[in-house]
Amino acid sequence: MTHIPGIVITGASGRMGQMLVRTVTDSDKVRLVGALERPGHDWIGRDVGEAMGGQALGVAVTDDPLEAFAKAQAVIDFTAPAATLEFAALAAQARCVHVIGTTGMTAEQIAALEPAARHAVIVRAGNMSLGVNLLVQLTKKVAAALDEDFDIEVIEAHHHHKIDAPSGTALMLGEAAAEGRGVRLEDVADRARDGITGARQRGHIGFHAIRGGDIVGEHDVLFAAPGERIVLRHVATDRAVFARGALKAALWGQGKAPGQYDMVDVLGL
Numbered sequence: 095m096t097h098i099p100g101i102v103i104t105g106a107s108g109r110m111g112q113m114l115v116r117t118v119t120d121s122d123k124v125r126l127v128g129a130l131e132r133p134g135h136d137w138i139g140r141d142v143g144e145a146m147g148g149q150a151l152g153v154a155v156t157d158d159p160l161e162a163f164a165k166a167q168a169v170i171d172f173t174a175p176a177a178t179l180e181f182a183a184l185a186a187q188a189r190c191v192h193v194i195g196t197t198g199m200t201a202e203q204i205a206a207l208e209p210a211a212r213h214a215v216i217v218r219a220g221n222m223s224l225g226v227n228l229l230v231q232l233t234k235k236v237a238a239a240l241d242e243d244f245d246i247e248v249i250e251a252h253h254h255h256k257i258d259a260p261s262g263t264a265l266m267l268g269e270a271a272a273e274g275r276g277v278r279l280e281d282v283a284d285r286a287r288d289g290i291t292g293a294r295q296r297g298h299i300g301f302h303a304i305r306g307g308d309i310v311g312e313h314d315v316l317f318a319a320p321g322e323r324i325v326l327r328h329v330a331t332d333r334a335v336f337a338r339g340a341l342k343a344a345l346w347g348q349g350k351a352p353g354q355y356d357m358v359d360v361l362g363l
């Protein structure tokens with residue numbers, strides 16, 4: 095008999111959490127074995143399907159990560175940086191694949207994932223969609239083909255609840271552009287302009303964040319030179335694209351050697 099991996103969704107009441115619960119329960123390749131929320135959340139103890147306003151799914155929302163992870167083969171985690179760090183250690187203890195969609199992590203927080211990755215598979219990406227990960231590859235290629243006559247600007251737009259900027263996706267695209275150019279992003283990133291900034295510096299990569307309404311996620315990479323412009327664009331209209339990518343990552347990670355991976359590994363791009 096084929097083994098069907100059990101999945102825990104963290105942040106189950108969130109925008110992505112609810113989308114992930116639906117994606118997992120609609121799939122015949124995995125089964126939902128846990129739904130986690132932060133201590134004190136009013137969904138704790140309730141059936142997650144009923145809390146979402148639908149049919150009971152037979153999974154009660156818990157605030158005990160270790161108990162939930164012990165029953166699972168993968169944890170899909172779109173929460174907040176501090177929570178994700180805590181879950182990484184516990185998922186590694188339970189030998190679960192940890193799929194991390196959480197953005198806004200500092201360089202120190204990302205480095206702190208390393209001990210967990212010695213014992214378990216971590217797949218982390220600021221954007222889990224196929225389209226964005228393809229755009230990352232295209233951005234690298236275009237940046238490598240053009241010289242610094244082309245100014246690179248990354249422009250992103252998201253819903254008004256989003257708490258981090260630039261978005262994880264914008265940073266992935268900026269990293270790809272910097273890699274294509276053979277420079278380090280931290281040496282050339284312009285993350286905010288206000289007031290008398292002086293003229294744009296040649297070779298810099300600019301970031302701009304729009305926040306409004308219910309925008310799911312839009313990213314442009316602009317290459318602007320005297321006389322011409324190239325714009326690479328991705329528009330997400332449905333969070334299902336992120337959830338499908340995360341589920342693919344959870345399945346892909348089964349049986350892989352411990353370590354840190356990203357969606358380029360998962361999608362073979």
Ligand SMILES: NC(=O)c1ccc[n+]([C@@H]2O[C@H](COP(=O)([O-])OP(=O)(O)OC[C@H]3O[C@@H](n4cnc5c(N)ncnc54)[C@H](O)[C@@H]3O)[C@@H](O)[C@H]2O)c1
Nearest residue numbers: 105108109110131132172173177195196197220221222336
């Ligand atoms: N990588 C991607 O493809 C992708 C796509 C969409 C969103 N995101 C990121 O995912 C994260 C969540 O986004 P969202 O729009 O769903 O946010 P949200 O605020 O709607 O949901 C976050 C959920 O996490 C829960 N949470 C926080 N701390 C917790 C803890 N200690 N234990 C359990 N649950 C906890 C919150 O209660 C909330 O329900 C953000 O960082 C966002 O940028 C990534």
Ligand SMILES: O=C(O)C1=N[C@H](C(=O)O)CCC1
Nearest residue numbers: 197220221256261262263311
């Ligand atoms: O809604 C969000 O928050 C999103 N976050 C990711 C990011 O920061 O790039 C992916 C797009 C949606």
